[in-house]
Amino acid sequence: MSLLQGTTGEWEMVIGLEVHAQVISNSKLFSGASTTFGAAPNSQVSIVDAAMPGMLPVLNRECVAQAIRTGLGLKAKINLVSVFERKNYFYPDLPQGYQISQYQHPIVGEGSILLDLDNGETREVGIERLHLEQDAGKSLHDQHPRKTFVDLNRSGVALMEIVSKPDMRSAEEVGAYLRKLRSILRYLGTCDGNMDEGSMRCDVNLSLRRPGGPLGTRTETKNVNSIRFVQQAIEAEARRQMEILEDGGSIEQETRLFDSRRGETRSMRSKEEAHDYRYFPDPDLLPLELEPAWVEDLKAALPELPDDKKARFMADFGLSAYDAGVLVAERANADFYEEVAKGRDAKLAANWVITNFFGALNASGKGLEEAPVTAAQLGGLLDLLADDTISGRIAKDVFEEMWESGKDAAVIVEEKGLKQITDTGAIEAAIAKVIADNPGQVEQYTSGANPKVIGWFVGQVMKATQGKANPGMVNQLLKKHLGG
Amino acid sequence: MSVDVGTVRRIASLARVKVEDAQAEALVGELNNILSWVEQLGELDTEGVPPMTSVVEMELPLRADAVTDGGVAEDIVKNAPDPSGRFFTVPKVVE
Numbered sequence: 001m002s003l004l005q006g007t008t009g010e011w012e013m014v015i016g017l018e019v020h021a022q023v024i025s026n027s028k029l030f031s032g033a034s035t036t037f038g039a040a041p042n043s044q045v046s047i048v049d050a051a052m053p054g055m056l057p058v059l060n061r062e063c064v065a066q067a068i069r070t071g072l073g074l075k076a077k078i079n080l081v082s083v084f085e086r087k088n089y090f091y092p093d094l095p096q097g098y099q100i101s102q103y104q105h106p107i108v109g110e111g112s113i114l115l116d117l118d119n120g121e122t123r124e125v126g127i128e129r130l131h132l133e134q135d136a137g138k139s140l141h142d143q144h145p146r147k148t149f150v151d152l153n154r155s156g157v158a159l160m161e162i163v164s165k166p167d168m169r170s171a172e173e174v175g176a177y178l179r180k181l182r183s184i185l186r187y188l189g190t191c192d193g194n195m196d197e198g199s200m201r202c203d204v205n206l207s208l209r210r211p212g213g214p215l216g217t218r219t220e221t222k223n224v225n226s227i228r229f230v231q232q233a234i235e236a237e238a239r240r241q242m243e244i245l246e247d248g249g250s251i252e253q254e255t256r257l258f259d260s261r262r263g264e265t266r267s268m269r270s271k272e273e274a275h276d277y278r279y280f281p282d283p284d285l286l287p288l289e290l291e292p293a294w295v296e297d298l299k300a301a302l303p304e305l306p307d308d309k310k311a312r313f314m315a316d317f318g319l320s321a322y323d324a325g326v327l328v329a330e331r332a333n334a335d336f337y338e339e340v341a342k343g344r345d346a347k348l349a350a351n352w353v354i355t356n357f358f359g360a361l362n363a364s365g366k367g368l369e370e371a372p373v374t375a376a377q378l379g380g381l382l383d384l385l386a387d388d389t390i391s392g393r394i395a396k397d398v399f400e401e402m403w404e405s406g407k408d409a410a411v412i413v414e415e416k417g418l419k420q421i422t423d424t425g426a427i428e429a430a431i432a433k434v435i436a437d438n439p440g441q442v443e444q445y446t447s448g449a450n451p452k453v454i455g456w457f458v459g460q461v462m463k464a465t466q467g468k469a470n471p472g473m474v475n476q477l478l479k480k481h482l483g484g
Numbered sequence: 485m486s487v488d489v490g491t492v493r494r495i496a497s498l499a500r501v502k503v504e505d506a507q508a509e510a511l512v513g514e515l516n517n518i519l520s521w522v523e524q525l526g527e528l529d530t531e532g533v534p535p536m537t538s539v540v541e542m543e544l545p546l547r548a549d550a551v552t553d554g555g556v557a558e559d560i561v562k563n564a565p566d567p568s569g570r571f572f573t574v575p576k577v578v579e
Contacts, residue, residue, distance in 0.1 A: 025549050032552030041570045042560045046553035050560050062549030090500055092574040140571070141578055148578075149571040152560070276498060286544040287537055 002170040003211060004238060006246050011208045013238050014215060015174055016128075016166035019181060020159045021191035022135065022199035023066045029134055029158035030057030030100065037197055041151040049156040051095035056284050059084075063158040064288065066190040067107050067132050068298050070160055073188045073305055074127050076111025078295050082131075084285040087277045092150050093137035101161075103279045106131035107288065113164075113184070114307055115176040116325045125177055126165035135159045160191065166205065166215075171231040178202065178227050179329070183306050187331050195226050202230050207251070208241045216241075217251040221265050224258050233258035237265045309334055317346035326354055332368050333358075339375035344382050352382060356396070360403050372406045373399075381409035393467045394418050421469045424477065430464045431457075431474070431481050445482050454478060485523065486516045 004011040025035055031048035048055040071078050083105040086098040108130035115123045137155035139148050162181065168174050182193035182200060193200050202225075207218035221237055224230045236258070241251055256265040304312070306328045313324040313334075327350065328334045336357075341349035357378060361371055381399060384390045390398060390413055401412045413419060421427055434457060435442055441457065444450040454475075461474045487495075492511045496503040503511065561567040 027549055027551050027553075032547070032550065033554035034551045040557065042557040042572075043570070044554045045557065045560045047560075048553075058547045059544060060549050061546035064546065088498070092572070092577055139577065141576065143571070144568070144573070144576075146576050147566075147568070147573040148576050149568060149573050151571060276494075278498070281537065286542070288544050 002172065004208070004242055006242050008246050010211055011238075011242050011245070012211045012213075013169055013234070014166050014207050014209060014218070015168040015170075015234065016205040017164045017168070017174065017177060018203040018205070019162045019164075019178070020135075020201045020203075021070075021162060021181075021185055021193070023063050023132075023158035023160055024190055024192060025060060025062050025066065025158055027060060028156040029060055029063050029132065031156050033156065035157045037199070039153055041149075042153065044153040045155065049095075049152055051097070057100060057282075059285065059288065060158065063132065064107070064290075065294075065298055066158070066188075067130060067160055068290070068295055069188050069302060070162070070185065070190045071108030071111065071130055072295075072299050072302055073184050073190075074108070074111035074113060074130065074162070076127055076130065077109035078290065079105065079107055079109055080290045080292065080295075081105065082107040082288045084132075084282045084288065085279045086282050087133075087279055089277060091136065092148060093139045093152070093155065095137070095152065095155065099134050099136065100282055100285070101133035101279075102131035105287070107290075113177065113180055115173060115180055117176055118172065120321050120325075123173065123176075125167040125173070128163040128165050130160050130162045133159050133161060166207075171234040174204070174234060175227050175231050178230065180306070183329055187303055187305050189303075198225060201225060204230060204233060204237070206234060206237050206241070208238060208245060216245070217253050219251065219254055219256050219265075221256045221258050222268065229258060229260050232260070232263055233265060236263055240265065303331075317341060317350065319347065319350050323350050323354060326358075330368075336368060336375050340379050340382070342379075344379060345386060348385070349379075349382060352378060352399075356399050360399075364403075372404075373402050377402060377408055384409055384413060388420055388422065388470060389413065390418055391420050391467060391469075391471060393462070394420070397467075418468060421465055422473060424473070427461070427465070427469050427473055427477055428481070430461050430469065431477055434460045434464060435481060442482065454482070457482070485519050487512060487519070 004013065022035075023029075027033060028035055028046075028049060031046040033046040033049055034044045036044065048057060068078055082102055084100050085103040087101045087103070088098040090097055106129045110129070111127035112124050113127060115125055117123060135154050135157040137150055137152035139150055141148050143149045164177065168177060185191040185193050185200075191199060195201070201223055204221045204224060205218050206221065207216040209216045219237060219241070221233050224233050237256065244251060255268045257268045258265050309328040310321070310324040313319045313327060314321060317324075319327070326333075327337045333353075337350065337353045340353055357371070357373065360373075361368065378399075381395060381402065384398075385392065385395045394413075398409050398412050398418065401407070401416075402409055405412070438460070441453050444453045445457075457478050458471065458474050461478065462469055462471065489508050489512050492508050492515065493503065496508070496511075557570040561570055561572055564572045566573050
């Protein structure tokens with residue numbers, strides 16, 4: 001647990017998150033307009049989304065299914081009856097004058113999420129609820145000196161608001177929470193988790209207290225749009241609150257904005273009066289009643305989720321918690337690894353995928369789908385390693401060459417004559433030359449003054465054979481020839 | 485339950501309805517009449533009776549996830565008072 005060190009003692013952060021995750025669906029929550037990102041202004045707006053008088057919302061079945069899947073993925077209670085309510089406020093990008101949301105009866109109740117922390121430990125954070133609601137349109141403030149432009153393409157796209165319990169105690173835990181939530185959403189295919197495009201947005205509720213003491217007053221920092229900024233916003237807001245509290249002041253419960261350029265949060269006073277949302281059940285929509293059999297069907301069709309996959313990788317492949325965690329963070333990475341590992345040494349495969357393959361991928365700034373080496377090709381390299389065709393050192397060179405040329409490992413080994421020398425005669429010839437050229441080192445070894453010099457001999461022989469000699473054989477033959 | 489003139493002003497402000505001071509006084513009486521009339525419902529014993537959500541016996545209809553609408557940006561902004569291209573515009577709102 002990380003505590004803040006103030007001048008009057010230690011402070012503990014108490015943090016809860018509200019994440020708005022855009023649902024992956026073809027059409028909007030209550031209308032048949034498309035949800036595609038980046039279309040021409042107002043081209044994906046139906047008269048329902050524009051809130052023309054008399055238009056009625058009709059609920060999208062797939063959006064409901066996506067919310068249920070997400071609830072199941074968060075090990076949460078699915079509420080078989082939920083209610084859509086109107087949340088009333090005025091804003092230019094909200095043509096209805098209210099957002100259709102869920103309030104007293106959300107579709108998903110309490111659940112939990114397991115954080116994978118940097119030190120390899122896990123920690124459970126409670127989920128308070130998940131509800132379905134409409135997204136608002138988009139305001140553009142930089143198009144005109146005196147006007148705000150409004151595009152309603154996003155208006156009415158389905159959102160899942162996922163509310164955590166105030167269980168987090170540091171910016172690091174919040175980062176782990178967001179990464180894990182995003183991973184689960186992507187595995188489920190219910191949200192693409194893309195914070196840059198705003199398909200996952202985050203509000204941070206934060207207060208400070210003395211360790212173990214009563215809860216303090218919280219503030220809500222809105223719409224922070226990257227994990228890094230969320231962590232910066234938390235550090236900045238915690239520092240601001242600590243300074244006020246240590247000076248004997250009190251925290252005002254309010255909504256704040258994070259200014260990423262200045263690295264500070266500031267008050268968003270205009271939202272204050274709007275806090276009276278006067279929720280009431282939407283008279284255009286009946287309560288949503290779910291058939292238990294439908295929920296069961298959705299549950300049966302869920303993919304293997306990151307926690308289960310990680311446990312399986314550890315149990316079946318003997319991987320460490322850390323390696324398994326790295327491999328399962330993205331579903332595509334896990335699939336890639338499994339293809340490489342299939343029928344091969346799973347630990348060796350994990351090392352090669354994590355260290356060499358991901359290393360090269362990160363260095364090149366490429367995504368997995370653009371990688372010049374396929375899983376089958378990497379597997380081919382490991383096969384050459386496993387049957388002693390090449391040594392581990394040569395394998396690294398071959399991999400680099402594969403990354404450059406996209407050729408198969410076997411082709412490169414053949415073309416460059418990199419096959420490991422397992423011919424005793426060839427190795428012995430190299431050994432004889434090294435021994436003849438270095439009487440001093442031979443003396444050190446045979447006299448027993450420095451038995452470790454054998455390692456130096458191995459290195460020399462490997463060098464003499466351009467790394468192609470089988471190191472095990474070199475070791476064995478050296479000992480024989482040096483009389484050890 | 486009853487409202488005072490401050491509450492009336494607040495409700496009007498939240499609903500973006502312009503209410504003059506003289507009107508506000510009159511509205512206090514009107515709203516309180518409505519509230520006390522509705523409060524008669526409290527005389528009924530509704531213990532254990534679930535709230536009625538519809539007068540007809542039906543379930544919430546669900547639609548298939550298909551794109552069946554949109555592509556009418558011209559129509560969408562046609563009635564807007566001050567469109568720019570295919571955007572709506574409003575006086576600048578900046579946080």
